[in-house]
Amino acid sequence: MKKLFFILTLSALFISCAPDKPLENQEGTSGTNNKNPVAANANPTKGIGEVKNVTLNTPLEQERIGRGKAIYEMKCQACHKLNDQRVVGPGWAGVTKRREPEWIMNMITNVDIMLDQDPEARKLLELCLMRMPNQNVSVGDARDVLEYMRQNDGEK
Amino acid sequence: MNIDRFLFGIAGVILAFSFAGCKPQAPESAAIGDAASRVYVAPGKYDEFYNIVSGGFNGQLSVYGIPSGRLIKILPVFSVFPENGYGYSEETKPMLNTSHGFVPWDDLHHVAISTTKGEHDGRWVFANGNNTPRVARVSLRSFRTEEILEIPNSGGNHSSPFITENTEYVIAGTRFSIPMNNEDVAISSFKENFKGSISFIKVDPQSGHMSIAFQLRTPGFNFDLSRAGKGPSHGWFFFSTYNTEQAYTLLEVNASQKDKDFIMAVNWKKAEEYIAQGKGKIERSKYAHNIYSEKTHSASSTILDEVKVLDITEFPEIVYFIPCPKSPHGTDVDPTGEYIVGSGKLAATMPVFSFTKMQNAIANKEFEGDFAGIPVIKYESVLHGEVQKPGLGPLHTEFDEKGNAYTSMFVSSEIVKWNLKTLEILDRIPTYYSIGHLSVMGGPTSKPHGKYMVAYNKITKDRYLPTGPELAQSAQLYDISGDKMRLLLDFPTVGEPHYAEAFPAALIQANSVKFYKIEENEHPYAAKGEGQTKVERKGNQVHVWMTAIRSHLTPDNIEGVNVGDDVYFHVTNLEQDWDVPHGFAIKGANNAEILIMPGETQTLKWKATTSGVIPYYCTDFCSALHQEMSGYIRISPAGSRTPLKFSTGVIEGENTGAGN
Secondary structure, eight states: OHHHHHHHHHHHHHHHHSOOOOGGGOTTOOTTSSOOHHHHHOBTTTBSSSOOOOOOOSSOOHHHHHHHHHHIIIIITTTBOSSSOBSSSOOOTTHHHHSOHHHHHHHHHSHHHHHHHOHHHHHHHHHHOSOOOOOOOOHHHHHHHHHHHHHHTTOO | OOHHHHHHHHHHHHHHHHHHHHSOOOTTOOOOTTHHHHHOOOTTOOOSEEEEEEOBTTOEEEEEEETTTEEEEEEESSSOBTTTTBTTSTTTGGGGEETTEEOOOOOEEEEEEEEETTEEEEEEEEEEETTTTEEEEEETTTOSEEEEEEOTTOSOEEEOOOBOTTSSEEEEEESSOEEGGGOOOOGGGHHHHEEEEEEEEEEOTTTOOEEEEEEEEEESOEEEEEEEOOGGGTTEEEEEEEOTTOOOSOHHHHTTOSSEEEEEEEEHHHHHHHHHTTOSEEEEEEEEEEEEETTTTEEEEEEEEEEEEEETTTSTTSEEEEEEESSEEEEEEOTTSOEEEEEETTOSEEEEEEHHHHHHHHHTTOEEEEETTEEEEOHHHHEEEEEESOOSSEEEEEEOTTSEEEEEETTTTEEEEEETTTOOEEEEEEOSSOEEEEEETTTTSSSOOOSEEEEEESOOTTSSOOOSSSOOEEEEEEEOSSSSOEEEEEEEESSOOOOEEEEEGGGTGGGOOOOOOGGGOOOTTOOOSGGGOEEEEETTEEEEEEEEETTEEESOEEEEEETTOEEEEEEEEOOOSTTOOEEEEETTOSSOOEEEOTTOEEEEEEEOOSOEEEEEEOOSOOSTTGGGOEEEEEEEOTTOOOOOEEESSOOOSTTSSSOO
16 A cells, blocks of 8 residues: 555656647546546556567568667667666666566657657656657558567567 | 716716717726636637738747737747847758848738638738738748748738638739839839739648739739638639829828728639730749748748730730729628628728629629720629618728628727628627727638627827837737627737637647657658767868767767858757747857757858857756756867867766766
8 A cells, every 4th residue: 555655756856847748639537536547447568559479480580770870879779878888777687587578669669659658668768867759650660660679688 | 776876977977978079998997797707728728810911020920829828939930039049040041031132020910821712721921021022921830930931022012911711812912013124213103104903822722832823914003911802703703003193202191082982803714814825924033932842841932024914904804893982901801701891990880892793793794984995893783781880990890600791980989890791880899999900710711700809099198007119019818709799808919919820729739740750750861860970171171070968969079170161050959748849049040040840951051250169059948967968169260270070978088077
């Protein structure tokens, strides 16, 4: 109970500090009361967002890796290194072992909601003290990035 | 009834009349009733209308919300804007190029919102530069100036940028007549050598790109304002003229000799026919055409050197003159296209002309004579009627959706509401003070929205807290939904607004550009990702491909630059979200800062003038670690051989800083 209280207080703090979102993004955020259906129903391992199930193929899809690498270099590399070094955001080494693929793709494509509501994402925000920017990556592009991460983690 | 109260009341009425009679009312005369709630837009809510307002001598446009009167944006058009680098960044400098070279200022007088079938379509704003004659096109998606076209053979572009019903043409009519082709002649040879010119600028319906289709060469007098016909009068354009006396000195007196000047009616479809027949002659004249590309995030400037000219004295049936009392200013066409209101700024009556009558008069040749061979139609033959004693100094007329007209009266500081058909005066209301233009929501279109009207006043005096000799410009919002006009709000404006147009916010709200896609950035110096950042030397030029993302600049350590080098910081903002611009400033820059929108690349040129280590930083508060978003460039003495190197996040030795 104490722990729950702590989390709620923390949520309240974050919500009150964050600037108001435009109306279109407000669906699902429900203030500080404990009847937050989105957060309560969120799958802690898959994250929050439109990505529900990802099929991973072996061997890796080489076309996706090429596209994913290009997106990484344009939109992600400024903050995420490929090793385990944290710069602005965490290094990517091992990310596909720590996280469900759905969680990774939801984090990329639905970052504002994830940072506001997903407990795992919020832990990272506390750690990095920098909100991950929404880089407007489509779900299809996020899937390509995921494939590139898998390769980075040594999958074949 | 209590007699004291009655007497007091009478005294009050007398007092009110005496005040109204001899000087404008005191500032405390306020709005009444529920005015406050009518203009209150609650926090987080939006205004109902966009009001696009000219900035006059600031060379900018400003955007206000109506009914709140809140200033939402200032956007530079003809003037440099150090706040965001417009006219200072390498990419935007060409926008202000002209045949006279770089001209960093102009006097932006009027706006015209693009229309389709006579109604606002919310695509572009056109604006005129009055001083060094230019017309600009501004996007209502990005709220940026996308194109500027210089106008050749013009002595000041005042009668502009009025547009035809479907934005076929934007007009640029010369304010001052001048000798054509930069001819060196005596000023006293005005009647012989000075000519007027009216440019018809074709607008590409898809891209909006402007080009001068043809120029009408006219007798030498001054063109003031103009309006296109609508509906039945589509195909015609009406210009107010003054100085038909052709005076060239003390115009105040010498251009006010005649009882009547002219409204010049132009049949531009007829002019198009002549052009299609290959008529007209090509004249040589240099003028600049500047276009900004959203793909390369850069402007290009091209100098053009010819224009097609039709002399109206040589081609019949293009132009007819309508006599109009005393130096007309406004020539405004009502929503139906039938009535043309002439506002003789020194006249006691206001003539309203009928398009139908004009057509009949032309067909029946009801002319009273000619001017330089051009028929002058009999005044009575074109006249629908005169508004009697409308007020002093009528300037401009706008219209509502109910057949009413609203005319601004500069000298008597009031707005007069009258009926277009009966010409009867319905109401009058004071303005504070000396109103110039006025703007009804959708007022110049074929379907006005009415509801609100804004007065743009020329004199401010006591309306706001005093701020020294120069005061805020005063605008006033009126409710025109009922029979009587009601003052709702005073709000200050920037520059000196000459004209404004307003349209419902819903027309464009959803179209706003939020960011530029980094994938589509075709800037030659874009770094689309940190992997593409680099520094290259070309002679004494050093080019830096830099990226910005919350919250670091890459590279943030640069060495190997010498005193005397020109450093070009090409900064690409890697963000891909709305409302995350980054800025870039460096100590000692002789120009300005640059603001870089998400996905965009902009370049600041900086000359290294002293050796040392110079900081640079992000100027737009972007994140909790914005204060950390900075870098150093090391400048070595001229001729040094310090190796060129650049990095971000590289710690060279244990004792050099950062880390443990």
